[in-house]
C-alpha cells in the first residue's frame with residue numbers, strides 16, 4: 001500500500017474509503033516521514049523484524065548490481081539464527097507472539113516463524129502467487145503453527161480471475177480470536193498481522209467486491225481497513241486498548257505499474273521497487289489511547305522501520321518516545337546504497353527506474369513520470385556529485401537543488417560525512433537472496 | 442492552490458501545515474470532486490460569480506484555439522452588465538456584500554465590483570504583478586470601494602525579492618472588521634474573501650517567512666490558513682457561526698511549473714492552465730455548524746463552481762442541499778471543450794500541456810509527467826475517439842480505458858449524448874479577453 005491509499009481528513013486519496021485507518025490516525029499519531037528499509041516485500045519485512053538494513057541482515061542479492069530480490073519458492077536462503085528478531089526480543093520480555101498472514105523470511109523448515117520467536121502462526125511463507133501446476137512448482141503452502149494445513153488455490157481458495165478470496169476474513173478472525181484469548185492473562189501479547197490482499201493478484205471477499213470506487217485494488221484496501229477497525233474495536237471491547245500499542249504501516253510503496261490494480265503514492269515519485277519517495281515513504285500510524293499525547297497530530301521525526309524496532313525495545317521498559325533529532329535514512333536497492341536522506345534533504349547517489357528488458361514487456365515502475373537523470377532505464381552513478389532534493393519544498397523529487405548553489409554545498413557536507421561513516425562501519429551480511437528467480441543462476 | 446496543498450487527517454500534503462483548514466474540514470464537509478470552471482484565474486472567478494461557463498459569460502478569447510486568457514492591464518473587456526452576479530442575486534435577498542482582495546473581472550471603471558453588486562471593496566482589480574515602470578505600464582491600483590487609494594509596490598509594499606508583504610494581514614483585518622460590523626444587524630452579509638498571496642510572485646508577512654517546511658509557497662499557504670482560522674474564530678466569537686455558511690475553494694489547481702513556488706496537486710496530473718485533474722480539481726470545504734449533518738464527512742457529488750452559485754440561490758430560501766445525482770462537468774480551455782466528466786468517467790476530446798515556444802524558455806505545465814497523447818506539446822484532437830479514464834480507479838489519468846473494451850462503449854454512450862446536447866444548447870458569449878497580452882493583437 002502507498003501513502004496515497006489512505007483517505008480521511010483533508011484530501012489524501014480522493015476516494016476516501018479508509019474510515020477505520022482515518023479514525024486510527026485521528027486518535028493516534030501519523031508519522032509523515034516514515035520509511036521502509038527496502039522497496040520490496042521480503043527485505044522490508046526482514047528489516048522490520050530485525051531492525052537492521054537488508055544489506056546487513058542478508059536479505060539482498062549480489063546476483064546483479066542494485067537488483068531487488070525477494071523470497072520466491074526457489075530460494076534456498078532465509079533469516080539467520082543469529083539475527084535477533086522482534087518476537088525473540090519480546091519473548092525475553094515475557095510476550096506471547098503470533099504471526100497472522102505472510103512471513104516471507106524463508107521457505108525452508110529452519111526459516112519458518114516458529115523457529116524465530118513466534119509461538120503461533122496462521123498464514124503462508126510467501127505471497128499468494130499461482131496457481132501453479134502440481135508438478136515442478138507446487139502451490140504455496142498455508143500453515144497453522146508448524147503444520148502445513150493446505151495450499152493456496154487448493155484448500156485455501158482464491159479465484160484469481162474474479163479477484164475473490166475469503167483469506168482476509170480468515171486473517172481477521174485469527175487476529176480477533178488471538179486477542180480475545182490473551183486479553184485476560186497477565187502475560188503480554190504481540191500480534192504481527194500481515195495480510196497480503198493488496199499484493200497482486202489482488203483479492204477481496206465477496207461483501208467487498210465492487211464496494212470501492214477504485215476497482216479491485218480499492219476493494220482490497222477497504223477490506224484491510226475493515227480488518228484494522230475490527231482489531232481496534234476488539235481491543236476497546238475487551239478494555240485493553242489503554243494498555244495496547246498498535247502500529248500500522250506497509251512493507252513498500254504501492255505498485256503503480258499495473259493498470260488494473262494501481263495503488264497510489266500520493267504526491268511522491270514512482271512506487272514499489274524504486275528508492276524514490278513513492279517506493280519507500282510509507283503510511284504509518286501509531287495508536288495507544290491514553291499514552292499518545294495530542295491525538296490526531298502528525299510527527300515528521302521518526303524516520304523508518306528500524307525505528308520501530310528501537311521503539312519496541314524501549315516499550316519493554318514501557319516507554320514511548322519520539323526522537324527530537326533527525327537521523328539519516330539510507331535507501332538501498334539490493335547491494336547498492338542508492339540514496340540518503342538527512343533532515344529535509346535527500347541525495348541520490350544512484351538513480352534508476354527499471355530496465356529496458358522490463359519496459360519492453362510493459363512493466364514500468366514510474367508510469368507517466370519522466371525526470372531526467374532520475375527515472376531513466378539505465379542505472380546512473382551520481383556518486384561524484386549526487387542529485388539533491390529538498391523534500392519539504394519538493395516532495396515529488398522534481399526540482400534538483402542546483403549544483404552551483406550554496407544550498408547544495410551546505411546540505412551535502414554533512415551527508416557526505418554520514419555516507420563515509422556508514423560505509424566504513426557497514427558489515428554486509430551473507431546474501432540470502434541469490435538465485436532469486438529461475439532465470440538468474 | 443491545489444488539492445495537495447491541504448494537510449490534515451491522513452496523508453494529504455506531507456508537510457501538514459494547514460491546521461485551520463483541516464479543522465474546518467473536520468467540522469464541515471469536504472467535497473472531493475469539486476471542479477473549477479477554468480484552469481486560470483479570471484475565467485474561473487467570472488464563472489464562480491456568474492454561475493456560467495466562461496465560454497458563455499465571455500471570459501475567453503478567440504485569439505487562438507484553446508488559448509487560456511485572463512485580464513491583464515491591457516485588456517479592454519470585462520464582465521457584462523446583463524450577467525447576474527452572485528452579489529447581485531444576494532442584494533435582491535437583502536444582503537450587504539463586500540469583496541476583499543482580487544477582483545479580476547475587468548479593469549475599466551464600468552467593470553469594477555461596486556458596479557456589479559458589491560457594496561464595499563478593498564483590494565485590486567488584478568494580481569500583484571509588477572513592479573512596473575511609472576511610464577507606459579503603471580503599477581496595479583488598490584481600491585477602497587470606488588476610490589483608488591494607492592498602488593502595489595508603492596503605497597502597498599511588496600518586496601518581490603524577499604517575498605515579503607503585509608497584504609494578507611490587511612485582507613484578514615478587513616474581513617474580521619467587516620464581520621464584526623455586520624454581526625449585530627438583522628441584515629445578512631456576504632463576504633467574498635479573495636487573497637492572492639499564493640499567486641506568483643508569492644509573498645507572506647514577516648511572521649510567516651521561513652515558518653513553513655515548504656519554502657515561500659508554503660509560508661504563503663500557512664498565512665492563508667491562518668486567515669481562514671481568523672475568520673472562522675471571529676464567527677464563533679460573535680456567536681453567528683450557526684447562521685453563517687462558509688465555503689472554501691481555489692480558482693485553479695496549483696501552478697507546478699515554478700521550482701521556487703511549486704504548489705501540489707496531490708495525485709493528479711499536471712496543474713494550473715491545463716484541463717487535466719491537476720488544473721481543475723479543487724480543494725473545497727463547506728462549513729456551517731449545526732446545519733451540516735455528519736461533520737468531517739466527504740461528498741463526491743457536488744461537481745463544481747457552477748454548483749456553488751445554484752447552492753447560494755437555494756440558500757436564499759435557507760436551504761442547503763446536496764444533489765443525489767451526477768451532473769456532467771465540462772472542461773474548457775479558452776474556446777475549446779477539452780474534456781467532459783460524467784460519473785467516474787472523464788473523456789478527453791482535446792489534449793495539450795503547453796506549446797514548444799514556452800517549453801523552450803523553461804515553462805512546463807506538467808514537469809516530470811509525460812503521458813502519450815495527453816501531455817504532449819502539440820494540441821491533439823481526439824473528438825472522433827476521445828481518451829477515456831475512470832477517475833475512481835485512476836485519479837492520475839494514467840491508464841486510458843481500452844478503445845476496444847465494452848467498458849469504453851458503455852461509458853462513452855451517455856457522454857456522447859451529453860456533448861451533443863451541450864454543443865447544441867451553447868450560446869457563446871462575446872469574447873472579452875481578446876488582445877489578452879501585448880504580443881497578441
Ligand SMILES: [Ca+2]
Pocket residue numbers: 080081082083084085088116
Ligand atoms: Ca534469532
Ligand SMILES: [Ca+2]
Pocket residue numbers: 521522523524525526529557
Ligand atoms: Ca449584472
